[in-house]
Amino acid sequence: MKKLFVILSLLLAGCHAEASGGSFPVRLNSIGFLPGTSKKATIIQKCSGFELKRATDDEKVFSGEVTGPFHQEDVNQDAWVADFSAFADTGSYYLEVPGVGRSVTFRISDDVFRFPYVTTMRAFYLWRCGTAVEGDFNGQHFAHAACHLDDGYCDYLDGKGVIRKGTKGWHDAGDYGKYTVNAGITMGTLFLAWEQFRPTLEKATLGLPETAPGFPEYLEELKWETDWLLTMQYPDGSGRVSHKLTRTNFAGFVRPEDDKGKRYFTEWSSTATADFVAAMAMAARNFQPYDAAYAKTCLDAAEKSYAFLKKHPEMKPFEQGDFTTGAYKGKSDKDERLWAAVELWETTGNKNYLEDFEKSAPSFTPRIDSDWDWQNVKNLAMFTYALSKREGRNPKLAATIQQAILRMPICW
Numbered sequence: 001m002k003k004l005f006v007i008l009s010l011l012l013a014g015c016h017a018e019a020s021g022g023s024f025p026v027r028l029n030s031i032g033f034l035p036g037t038s039k040k041a042t043i044i045q046k047c048s049g050f051e052l053k054r055a056t057d058d059e060k061v062f063s064g065e066v067t068g069p070f071h072q073e074d075v076n077q078d079a080w081v082a083d084f085s086a087f088a089d090t091g092s093y094y095l096e097v098p099g100v101g102r103s104v105t106f107r108i109s110d111d112v113f114r115f116p117y118v119t120t121m122r123a124f125y126l127w128r129c130g131t132a133v134e135g136d137f138n139g140q141h142f143a144h145a146a147c148h149l150d151d152g153y154c155d156y157l158d159g160k161g162v163i164r165k166g167t168k169g170w171h172d173a174g175d176y177g178k179y180t181v182n183a184g185i186t187m188g189t190l191f192l193a194w195e196q197f198r199p200t201l202e203k204a205t206l207g208l209p210e211t212a213p214g215f216p217e218y219l220e221e222l223k224w225e226t227d228w229l230l231t232m233q234y235p236d237g238s239g240r241v242s243h244k245l246t247r248t249n250f251a252g253f254v255r256p257e258d259d260k261g262k263r264y265f266t267e268w269s270s271t272a273t274a275d276f277v278a279a280m281a282m283a284a285r286n287f288q289p290y291d292a293a294y295a296k297t298c299l300d301a302a303e304k305s306y307a308f309l310k311k312h313p314e315m316k317p318f319e320q321g322d323f324t325t326g327a328y329k330g331k332s333d334k335d336e337r338l339w340a341a342v343e344l345w346e347t348t349g350n351k352n353y354l355e356d357f358e359k360s361a362p363s364f365t366p367r368i369d370s371d372w373d374w375q376n377v378k379n380l381a382m383f384t385y386a387l388s389k390r391e392g393r394n395p396k397l398a399a400t401i402q403q404a405i406l407r408m409p410i411c412w
Contacts, residue, residue, distance in 0.1 A: 024101075024103075024104075025043055025044050025045045025097070025100050025101050026041055026042075026043050026095055026097050026100060026101055026102060026103040027041060027042045027043070027044070027103070028040070028041035028042070028095065028103055028106065029106065030103075030104050030106055031106070031107075031112060031113065031116055032106045032107035032108060032109060032112035032113075033106070033107075033108050033112060034108075034109075034110065034112060034113075035088040035089070035090060035108055035109070035110060036088055037085070038083075038085045039083070039084050039085045039087065039108070040081055040082065040083050040084070040085065041081070041082045041084075041095050041103060042079050042080070042081060042082075043066060043079065043080045043081075043082060043097055043100055044077055044078070044079050044080075045097075045099075045100045046069070046078075046080070047066055047080055047097050047098070047099060047100050048065060048066060048098075049063065049064065049065050049066060049097075049098065050063065050064060050065075050066060050082040050084075050095055050096065050097045050098075051063045051095070051096045051097075051098075052084050052087060052093055052094075052095055052096075053093060053094055053095075053096055054091060054092070054093055055091075055092040055093055055094055055105045056091070056092065061087065061089065061093070062084055062086070062087040064082065064083065064084060066080040066081060066082050066097075067080065067081050067083070068080035068081055082095060082097070087108075088108070089108065090107075090108050090109050090110070091107070091108060091109075092105055092106070092107050093105070093106060093107075093108060094106070114204060117201075117204060118204055118205075118206060119137065121204075121206050121208075121217075121218065121221060122135055122137070122206060122207070122208075124170060124221050125206075125208050125221060126142055127170040127171045128168070128169075128170060128171075128224055129147060129148050129151075129167070129168060129169050129170060129171050129176070129178060129228070129256070130146065130147065130148055130149060130151070130167035130168045130169070130228075131146050131147075131168075132144065132145050132146045135207075144255055144256050144257055145255075145256075145257040146257065147176070147255075147256035147257040147259065148167065148176065148256065148259065148263060149167060150163055150263075151163075151165070151166035151167050151178075151245060151263050152164065152166040152245045152263045152264055152265050153262050153263065153264045153265070154235075154264075154265055155264055156264050156265060156266050156267055156321075157234065157235075157242070157265050157267070164231070164235060164265065165231055166178075166228065166231045166232070166245050166263075166265060167228065167231075168224055168225070168227040168228040168231075169183070169224070169225050169227070169228025169229070169245075170183075170186075170224070170225055170228075171256065172326065175246075175250050175251065175325065175326070176246075176251055176256050176259050177244060177245065177246030177247070177250075177263075177325050177326065178228060178244065178245045178246070179243070179244045179245075179246075179326060179328055180229065180232050180241055180242065180243055180244060180272035180275055180276055181243070181244075181269075181271055181272055181275055181328040181330070181374055182326075182328060182374055183225060183228075183229055183275070183279065184272075184275025184276065184278060184279050184336070184374070184377065185275070185373065185374045185377055185380070186225075187222065187225060187226070187229075187279040187282065187283070188278060188279060188282065188339070188377060188380045189380070190222055191222065191279075191282040191283070191286055192282075192380065192383060192384070194218060194219065194222075194286060195286070195387075196387075201216075201218050202216050202218070204218075205217070206218070206221070208220060208221060211223070211224060212224075212290075212291075214290050214291065215287075215290045215291070216290075219286060219287065219290065222283070222286075223283075223287065223294075226279070226280070226283045226287075226298065229276060229279060229280070230280075230297070230298070230301055232245065232265070232272070232276065233276065233301055233304070233305065234268065237304070238308055239273070239304040239305040239306075239307060239308030239309075240268035240273060240305070240308060241268055241269075241272045241273040241276040241305055242265040242266050242267065242268055242272065243266045243267065243268060243269040243271075243272045243318040243328070244266050244272075244318075244323075244325065244326070244328070245263055245264070245265055245266070246263055246264070246266070246323065246325040246326075247259075247261040247262065247263050247264070247325065248261075248262075248264065248322045248323050248324065248325070249261075249323075249324045249325065250324070250325055266318070266323065267318070267319070267321075268316065268318075269316055269317060269318035269329075269333075270309065270312070270314075270315050270316040270317075270333040270336070270337075271315075271317075271318070271329075271330050271333045271336050272318070273305050273308065273309055273316075274305075274309060274333055274336030274337045274339065274340040275336050275339075275340075275377070276301075276302070276305055277302045277305045277306045277309070277340035277343070277344065278302075278336070278339040278340045278343040278344075278377070278380070278381075279343075280298045280299065280301050280302035280305075281298075281299065281302045281340070281343035281344045281346070281347045281348075282343050282347070283295070283298040284296070284298040284299035284302065284347050285346065285347040299347060299348070302340075302343075302344060302347075303344065306340055306341075306344055306353075309337060309340065315332065315333045316333075317329055328374060330374075330375050330376075331375075334360065334363075334364075335364070335376055335377050335378040335381065336377055337356075337360070338357060338360050338361060338364070338378060338381045339377045339378070339380050339381035339384075341353045341354075341356035341357040341360070341381075342354075342357040342381045342384045342385050343381075343384060345357060345390070346384050346388055346390065349390060349392075351392060354392055354393070357381070357385060358393075358394050358397060361381075361382070361385070361397060361401070362397065364378055364382075366404065367382055367400065367401050367404035368382055368401070368404040368405050368408050370408055382401050382404070382405070383405070385397075385398065385401060386398065386401045386402045386405055
């Protein structure tokens with residue numbers, strides 16, 4: 001099981017990044033490496049050996065032969081791999097590949113991921129909608145005033161001119177809209193990280209303003225998003241969930257508080273509704289120790305929307321209509337429904353949700369994908385099932401999914 005956690009962590013983190021742009025020939029994880037973990041680099045020019053050098057004095061501390069070439073069909077190039085996993089001393093280093101060049105400087109350290117983790121979580125805070133935020137990074141001060149306090153209009157929900165509360169949440173990556181489908185995969189990944197690495201995440205101080213007393217800072221930030229997500233459920237009690245809350249067109253290049261265009265709750269989609277179910281089910285079990293009443297609100301919302309999906313098994317795609325903001329339309333909602341079922345089972349133990357998952361899961365081939373994003377949340381569903389400690393799983397299916405995770409190639 002420990003090996004499964006390691007593989008899953010690598011799948012969540014993604015494949016290794018190139019060091020400095022597309023033309024850099026020696027590529028590795030520029031953030032760095034933990035001392036006792038695998039450490040590899042990819043070289044995209046013919047070579048035979050490499051040297052690991054200490055950055056402070058350029059002293060060679062390790063050397064080896066590369067393996068390869070391995071042909072990368074998707075980009076039609078050969079690559080060689082330098083493996084320096086056996087070296088575990090902490091410090092700052094770089095790889096020198098004779099006849100090719102050198103990598104960027106990177107660290108080997110027990111806390112190598114602390115800085116990017118804190119920086120990323122602070123970035124989520126700076127993406128907050130509906131409140132003033134401020135923070136410093138790399139000598140620069142970032143801030144914006146409270147914004148989008150009139151979210152949002154219900155014109156597309158048969159409430160022309162009516163404003164309903166849709167504040168909080170995070171701005172999208174490239175605009176000030178708020179999208180349920182994007183929130184689903186984001187929250188799913190963040191909750192999964194909490195469930196795997198809670199003791200470590202609890203120790204890292206984020207310096208966030210207190211907006212959810214009694215919550216750990218990490219979950220406090222996630223609650224800002226779930227507070228908004230709860231407003232995306234239709235007010236009619238049906239369980240339908242709006243696909244997004246945006247203007248009909250993108251705002252100009254202005255500060256968020258200067259974006260004065262009307263923002264609307266859009267019509268529902270089955271993908272958004274199922275993503276909502278999964279995120280709310282995860283919120284319920286992770287928030288329960290800190291606010292049982294709020295956790296129940298999340299679970300009740302999830303179960304209401306799931307009941308609607310069960311009554312309406314056909315896919316309901318989102319139609320852009322008057323909108324030109326991000327569509328985030330998937331071709332199928334099967335993976336979202338799969339994820340919704342397993343998260344509700346993991347939270348409640350209700351065998352009906354387990355049956356829904358186990359009935360659908362065998363139809364997915366392959367069980368695990370190495371390349372996945374908001375359009376394909378199947379992996380999140382499979383991870384939850386594979387890692388669950390609940391009783392009642394189909395042993396054969398559980399073993400099949402666990403083995404699929406372990407067999408998934410990790411690219412370096």
